[in-house]
Amino acid sequence: MKKYYYVDKERKLILSPYEKFIKSVKRCLNTELFSGIFLIAKEVFKPNNSATIKYPMEKMKLDNRYRAVHRLQRFIESENERCIGCGLCEKICISNCIRMETKLGDDGRKLVSNYSINLGRCIYCGFCAEVCPELAIVHGVEYENAAEQRSYFAHKKDILTPIDNLINQVEFEGAGSLRADADDFVKATPNYYEISISTNNEEVKNA
Numbered sequence: 001m002k003k004y005y006y007v008d009k010e011r012k013l014i015l016s017p018y019e020k021f022i023k024s025v026k027r028c029l030n031t032e033l034f035s036g037i038f039l040i041a042k043e044v045f046k047p048n049n050s051a052t053i054k055y056p057m058e059k060m061k062l063d064n065r066y067r068a069v070h071r072l073q074r075f076i077e078s079e080n081e082r083c084i085g086c087g088l089c090e091k092i093c094i095s096n097c098i099r100m101e102t103k104l105g106d107d108g109r110k111l112v113s114n115y116s117i118n119l120g121r122c123i124y125c126g127f128c129a130e131v132c133p134e135l136a137i138v139h140g141v142e143y144e145n146a147a148e149q150r151s152y153f154a155h156k157k158d159i160l161t162p163i164d165n166l167i168n169q170v171e172f173e174g175a176g177s178l179r180a181d182a183d184d185f186v187k188a189t190p191n192y193y194e195i196s197i198s199t200n201n202e203e204v205k206n207a
């Protein structure tokens, strides 16, 4: 036969409306209520405690991995454009919003004559930056790109780092670009060992 147990023998059932009223009043006047109100008031009146940003006077500090409007990078040493016109970004773009034109330069090398991104179609997925073998296209932190038209293009001249501003080009900012500690992740190849061993031997001989 199944056995039943009373789990709360002491609990007194409220029977009358008067008892219910008294219990409600006691709960309302509980000190926990006032401690909660005090805590909220303390946060409300604390100076400079607002989480709201007064845009556009104030702007949010974005993380370096934020995926905003793209940038085309240059080499700092030679000032040349990094993009080699391989077209991988154009092919991988799932919104089909990258267009580029290439031509042969005077030295016989491929030149990117035009490059545009339709920012009205771009979903900022970051695939183009991830696939770029030259780290030429990265996402910057410029997010104010509202436009009046659905077709809104960023052309090469808009997103390519200007030569006179090259000093400010950040190498490890944005998706798809180099991290500050990128060198630590480079794996030494067998060729590297041979070179370092022969270099050490030469140094020993010279000494």
Ligand code: SF4
Pocket: 092, 093, 094, 095, 096, 097, 098, 117, 121, 122, 123, 124, 125, 126, 127, 128, 129
């Ligand atoms: S972020 Fe995505 S959608 Fe935008 S251009 Fe790059 S690949 Fe295309």
Ligand code: SF4
Pocket: 082, 083, 084, 085, 086, 087, 088, 089, 090, 131, 132, 133, 134, 135, 136, 137
């Ligand atoms: S993937 Fe990089 S190098 Fe290739 S075309 Fe695009 S931006 Fe240029």
